[in-house]
Amino acid sequence: MSSQSGSAAAPESVIVVGAGSAGSVVARRLADAGVRVTLLEAGGEDTNPAIHDLSRMGELWHSPDDWDYFTVPQPGANGHRLHCPRGKVLGGSHALNAMIWVRGTPQDFDHWASLGNDGWEWERVLPVYRAIENYRGGGEPALHGAEGLLDVTDDYELSPIQQSIIDAAVEEGLERNPDYNGATIEGVSQQQITVRGGTRLNTYLAYVKPARDRIAVELGCHVHELIFAEPAAAGERPRVIGVRFAQGGELRELFAEEVILAAGAIDSPRVLLRSGIGPGEELREAGVEPRVELPGVGKNLHDHFLVPVIFGTEKPIDPPREGVSVTQSHLFWKSRPELDRPDTQPIHFSVPMYGDFLEPRGDNGFSLMAGLVTPESRGEIRLSGPRPEDPLLLDPRALSAESDVESLLASVRQCRRIGRRAALAAAPEDGGWGATEVYPGPEVGDGEDLVDYLRHTLATYHHQVGTCKMGVDELAVVSPRLAVHGVDGLRVIDASIMPRVTTGNTNAPSVLIGELGAQFVLAGER
Numbered sequence: 001m002s003s004q005s006g007s008a009a010a011p012e013s014v015i016v017v018g019a020g021s022a023g024s025v026v027a028r029r030l031a032d033a034g035v036r037v038t039l040l041e042a043g044g045e046d047t048n049p050a051i052h053d054l055s056r057m058g059e060l061w062h063s064p065d066d067w068d069y070f071t072v073p074q075p076g077a078n079g080h081r082l083h084c085p086r087g088k089v090l091g092g093s094h095a096l097n098a099m100i101w102v103r104g105t106p107q108d109f110d111h112w113a114s115l116g117n118d119g120w121e122w123e124r125v126l127p128v129y130r131a132i133e134n135y136r137g138g139g140e141p142a143l144h145g146a147e148g149l150l151d152v153t154d155d156y157e158l159s160p161i162q163q164s165i166i167d168a169a170v171e172e173g174l175e176r177n178p179d180y181n182g183a184t185i186e187g188v189s190q191q192q193i194t195v196r197g198g199t200r201l202n203t204y205l206a207y208v209k210p211a212r213d214r215i216a217v218e219l220g221c222h223v224h225e226l227i228f229a230e231p232a233a234a235g236e237r238p239r240v241i242g243v244r245f246a247q248g249g250e251l252r253e254l255f256a257e258e259v260i261l262a263a264g265a266i267d268s269p270r271v272l273l274r275s276g277i278g279p280g281e282e283l284r285e286a287g288v289e290p291r292v293e294l295p296g297v298g299k300n301l302h303d304h305f306l307v308p309v310i311f312g313t314e315k316p317i318d319p320p321r322e323g324v325s326v327t328q329s330h331l332f333w334k335s336r337p338e339l340d341r342p343d344t345q346p347i348h349f350s351v352p353m354y355g356d357f358l359e360p361r362g363d364n365g366f367s368l369m370a371g372l373v374t375p376e377s378r379g380e381i382r383l384s385g386p387r388p389e390d391p392l393l394l395d396p397r398a399l400s401a402e403s404d405v406e407s408l409l410a411s412v413r414q415c416r417r418i419g420r421r422a423a424l425a426a427a428p429e430d431g432g433w434g435a436t437e438v439y440p441g442p443e444v445g446d447g448e449d450l451v452d453y454l455r456h457t458l459a460t461y462h463h464q465v466g467t468c469k470m471g472v473d474e475l476a477v478v479s480p481r482l483a484v485h486g487v488d489g490l491r492v493i494d495a496s497i498m499p500r501v502t503t504g505n506t507n508a509p510s511v512l513i514g515e516l517g518a519q520f521v522l523a524g525e526r
């Protein structure tokens with residue numbers, strides 16, 4: 001692998017592929033600095049009202065605004081193919097997500113830096129987070145920003161059931177943490193979310209929409225592959241000069257000084273692989289002529305995972321109503337005290353979340369979704385063939401590492417205990433909800449049967465990362481300045497560059513990657 005470092009002048013023109021969490025930030029920052037930016041997005045305008053109403057996120061799955069990916073059958077998840085929704089619309093996955101803002105822990109970023117990624121230490125990252133945020137909440141002001149483009153708030157009313165879930169978690173022994181993006185992440189908290197005026201605020205809306213007169217936004221553009229310059233001499237380093245994409249049934253080409261892939265952890269490696277950048281042998285098997293040997297492209301795929309623990313209640317829970325999210329609280333907990341950061345993050349829903357694999361047992365209830373956030377399992381993304389329409393082989397190898405099963409089991413057990421606490425389980429006349437466990441349910445014990453339940457009901461937390469990881473080792477795809485190793489004129493700036501997933505939801509780190517990536521482009525650092 002040939003690495004690259006040093007700096008040059010900032011480019012005059014740039015193509016950004018993908019108007020999601022990171023791509024929107026990159027496009028805006030470069031346009032602000034006078035760079036000519038074309039933003040190519042495969043999806044369309046964000047006209048679906050379900051995008052903007054906090055209570056209607058679920059309607060977006062399998063809709064035209066969802067790439068609607070599925071994994072290959074997962075042996076660690078009972079052979080199931082897991083649905084992986086991803087945003088295919090302006091705003092990307094930030095148009096489909098639950099808007100929860102979690103920066104991650106200092107250890108996450110210090111770990112990235114320890115791998116040779118200078119500049120990603122927590123002390124360098126924290127000021128960037130502060131500059132992103134327009135924070136309105138009860139946290140320590142010194143740790144938050146109030147001047148940024150992205151509104152982050154926990155200044156909204158908790159639904160009564162969500163308040164009781166928090167109370168039950170406190171009964172279970174967790175700290176009530178008023179600011180998990182503050183001094184410590186641990187404890188049970190109300191979620192901080194990116195909303196403005198009661199509706200979704202994503203980076204497309206906050207960064208690109210107000211600047212559309214300065215950014216050429218092209219919709220319905222499915223980028224298939226990169227275009228390379230003809231080498232002037234044998235052995236010359238390959239140079240990317242543009243992209244080839246389908247728009248309205250036509251194949252088009254567009255050229256710029258630099259191309260930035262911000263197509264997300266599934267599609268950025270896909271574009272690289274389709275362009276012959278990746279593990280040569282595998283590319284040949286898929287019918288693609290290798291151009292740049294980069295064995296790490298598509299490898300290191302990993303994700304957070306959820307398992308539902310569902311309760312029915314005697315006292316009726318208010319049905320979802322307009323403008324109110326069905327998830328408002330979560331907790332961070334170390335299942336083993338010796339860990340350096342929490343390995344679990346259950347997320348709490350005011351509705352039963354039966355998912356794809358459980359028989360619905362009534363509409364009235366709530367879900368404590370046990371959550372694994374420090375996975376050891378690693379999988380990969382591969383092409384099944386050379387054509388753009390050939391399905392992608394998406395294989396996270398979920399729960400292939402035994403330690404992941406252990407953490408998730410501990411989280412499921414904890415959720416079961418929380419549901420039995422008085423704030424939830426007491427009779428309504430005694431101030432509770434009369435909660436009883438519906439799933440796993442009394443027929444499932446605490447041993448191998450619980451492991452079977454966990455594998456049967458496993459779902460993604462939607463936090464795929466790592467497939468174009470940043471670093472300096474043999475499997476690194478981009479440099480610490482997010483330039484693709486071995487190629488000129490090309491960067492990846494999105495969630496795929498995380499060498500290891502952060503502890504918590506991945507949107508905030510993706511926005512951070514967008515901000516830092518734009519700084520590297522403008523500084524000409526490679």
Ligand SMILES: Cc1cc2nc3c(=O)[nH]c(=O)nc-3n(C[C@H](O)[C@H](O)[C@H](O)COP(=O)(O)OP(=O)(O)OC[C@H]3O[C@@H](n4cnc5c(N)ncnc54)[C@H](O)[C@@H]3O)c2cc1C
Pocket residue numbers: 017018019020021022023040041042043085086087088089090091092093094096097098099100101102221222223224262263264265267268271461462463464494495496504505506507508510
């Ligand atoms: C259902 C769901 C819920 C989630 N909930 C949360 C949450 O509450 N909090 C949180 O922190 N994280 C959450 N996440 C995760 C978070 O949204 C992602 O980690 C983050 O959005 C990733 O940002 P990105 O810029 O890497 O990719 P994306 O935001 O996915 O952007 C990629 C963009 O590229 C476009 N694109 C892809 N391929 C091409 C191509 N070939 N040509 C042109 N354009 C292309 C896509 O259409 C998309 O617009 C959730 C994700 C999902 C799907």
